[in-house]
Amino acid sequence: MSAVSVNDVSVAFGSLKVFDGISLDIEEGEFVVLLGPSGCGKSTLLNAVAGLIEVEEGQIWIGGNNVTWEEPKDRGIAMVFQSYALYPRMSVRENMSFGLRMAKTPKAEIARRVERAAELLQIAHLLDRRPDQLSGGQRQRVAIGRALVRDAAVFLFDEPLSNLDAQLRNELRVEIKRLHQQMNGTTMIYVTHDQIEAMTLADRIAVMKDRRIQQLGTPHEIYHRPANLFVAGFVGSPRMNFIEGRIDQGGEGPIFRSGALALPLAAEHAPRALETGRLVTLGIRPEHLALDPAGPWDGFQAELLETHGADNLVWCGNGQVSLQLRLPGDVSLKRGEMLTLAPDPARVSLFDSESGERL
Amino acid sequence: MTTSAPSGRKPRHLTVDRIGVYAFLAIAAVFFLLPLWIMLMTSLKTMEEIRLGSIIAFPSELTFEPWLKAWASACTGLDCNGIRVGFWNSVKILIPSVALSIALGCVTGYALSFWRVKGANMMFGILLLGAFIPYQVFLYPLVRIFATTGLYNSLACIVIVHVIFGLPVMTLLFRNFYAGLPIELFKAARVDGGGFWSIFLLVILPMSTPILIVATILQVTGIWNDFLFGLTFAGRENLPMTVQLNNIVNSTQGERTYNVDMAATMLTAIVPLAVYFVSGRWFVRGIASGAVKG
Numbered sequence: 001m002s003a004v005s006v007n008d009v010s011v012a013f014g015s016l017k018v019f020d021g022i023s024l025d026i027e028e029g030e031f032v033v034l035l036g037p038s039g040c041g042k043s044t045l046l047n048a049v050a051g052l053i054e055v056e057e058g059q060i061w062i063g064g065n066n067v068t069w070e071e072p073k074d075r076g077i078a079m080v081f082q083s084y085a086l087y088p089r090m091s092v093r094e095n096m097s098f099g100l101r102m103a104k105t106p107k108a109e110i111a112r113r114v115e116r117a118a119e120l121l122q123i124a125h126l127l128d129r130r131p132d133q134l135s136g137g138q139r140q141r142v143a144i145g146r147a148l149v150r151d152a153a154v155f156l157f158d159e160p161l162s163n164l165d166a167q168l169r170n171e172l173r174v175e176i177k178r179l180h181q182q183m184n185g186t187t188m189i190y191v192t193h194d195q196i197e198a199m200t201l202a203d204r205i206a207v208m209k210d211r212r213i214q215q216l217g218t219p220h221e222i223y224h225r226p227a228n229l230f231v232a233g234f235v236g237s238p239r240m241n242f243i244e245g246r247i248d249q250g251g252e253g254p255i256f257r258s259g260a261l262a263l264p265l266a267a268e269h270a271p272r273a274l275e276t277g278r279l280v281t282l283g284i285r286p287e288h289l290a291l292d293p294a295g296p297w298d299g300f301q302a303e304l305l306e307t308h309g310a311d312n313l314v315w316c317g318n319g320q321v322s323l324q325l326r327l328p329g330d331v332s333l334k335r336g337e338m339l340t341l342a343p344d345p346a347r348v349s350l351f352d353s354e355s356g357e358r359l
Numbered sequence: 360m361t362t363s364a365p366s367g368r369k370p371r372h373l374t375v376d377r378i379g380v381y382a383f384l385a386i387a388a389v390f391f392l393l394p395l396w397i398m399l400m401t402s403l404k405t406m407e408e409i410r411l412g413s414i415i416a417f418p419s420e421l422t423f424e425p426w427l428k429a430w431a432s433a434c435t436g437l438d439c440n441g442i443r444v445g446f447w448n449s450v451k452i453l454i455p456s457v458a459l460s461i462a463l464g465c466v467t468g469y470a471l472s473f474w475r476v477k478g479a480n481m482m483f484g485i486l487l488l489g490a491f492i493p494y495q496v497f498l499y500p501l502v503r504i505f506a507t508t509g510l511y512n513s514l515a516c517i518v519i520v521h522v523i524f525g526l527p528v529m530t531l532l533f534r535n536f537y538a539g540l541p542i543e544l545f546k547a548a549r550v551d552g553g554g555f556w557s558i559f560l561l562v563i564l565p566m567s568t569p570i571l572i573v574a575t576i577l578q579v580t581g582i583w584n585d586f587l588f589g590l591t592f593a594g595r596e597n598l599p600m601t602v603q604l605n606n607i608v609n610s611t612q613g614e615r616t617y618n619v620d621m622a623a624t625m626l627t628a629i630v631p632l633a634v635y636f637v638s639g640r641w642f643v644r645g646i647a648s649g650a651v652k653g
Binding site: 047050052071072073077078079081082083085086087088089090098099102103143146150158 | 541543544546547548549550551552553557561562565566
């Protein structure tokens, strides 16, 4: 039994259809991230799961119950928002206990749960302050605490870290991951446009674009076997290199050819997809290009160098194709230097140029 | 210091157009303050001094007699009880009208901006339309309706009229204010299990202090200054202060007692004046939020 099921759900704002039959199944205890650019519908989907937006068609199941028509409070969920959404006129303690007070929970039980959540998030010393006396990171901790005290089976996060600065974001990201590990069996759905958050937090990522799920898979699958050109380009920083070309017949099987560049293709690419002459896009990640004097791709000139510390990024081109490559931090190059590159044929992705789908 | 290099604060020079602006502002201020000044001075003078005709001058002999007379013994027709009767009538009209219209506008604005009732936008549009129809159009139908229900010429009648006509602007005011609050706050409260009233009372209302103040200012001044509705709907027993002031000023027999008239006018104006002075900052905010009709 899955913890959350979205079955063929359609959502409409007036006459504008946001989703047309979207489905998603999430296992109990799973951490699923909805990743996508703004306007892709990821927050709308989360709001539909929460019951904050009514669905036109389809069903939403949470914990084995059909909650399609239920109020948000009856769905067994807790939610954390981007803007924290703390009640400004209440103390931290009152904020955290609001839901329990609404549910007429006994006072002793409320106190116990608030104490425990505050302990867990290290905000016990802030309980009597008001939200405007807290920093951004503290506010989001309180917002998470408010969700924790609900003892919900499913947690929904709507871009919870987007308003924080980079360092706090990293800290809280780790904290959210730790929370998920500590609370066995708690399902989390997390919306973000930040691929680092998605890669680091998720058991599975649903990459969304144009109100459709483009690919649903583990971070490893998403990164190494992207389902289409959009996913390949959206996930990964720096971006995957794309080279337009076509399939040619070589001595030992199909090869990819684009101008002067050629690459024999690994056997894993299904032969049926590789009929000669087919227009394809080759995708190769910057770290899968190596500097090798004996490599097949020569004539590239280093145009721009970026030092990142642990590694260096090099923009290079041969007049037709521009590529980025990621090199270890101790390799030093000069601008204008000529480079010979060796792509790793086992780690390239091939996409149909027309449909953008993976081959 | 003839040719020092630019350093530090840039010096400001008084230019001709700057002087022109200040002069205009000063003249405008005098223009608007002069009537108030003349009224105040006249109300503190004896009739002998008024007859001398120097209306702007400070009184040579200060007297508060006209104020006492205006308050307690000025005549409106045959009754000579002063304007205090009207003052208390106005207070009796004001308090329930202000409280009810704000409470209703507040809840309506909250429902319209957060709960997305079906057809909310259309209802709001109709409500706004109501705000722009001249009151005079409603007078006769309303008189007939109240006469039929037996409420005509009563305190309840005038209060109901004020509440009805205050509703569009109050709703607009609160709806706009609530539209500016983060919707996530409302969503969080819903996930936490709040219902219509509990979210309103525990989350939204405590955040509404600024707009409640603005609404109070608007309604207090508007209802206190009302003349037409008071005359039409309140009945003889409940005539508000503005109507009574008109009666005092217009029912002179013999010599026109300018000082008493001015004192009565000042007394009538005291409530809105006090509101403006105490809360000018808030009043400007009310105008800025697009809630003041012309």
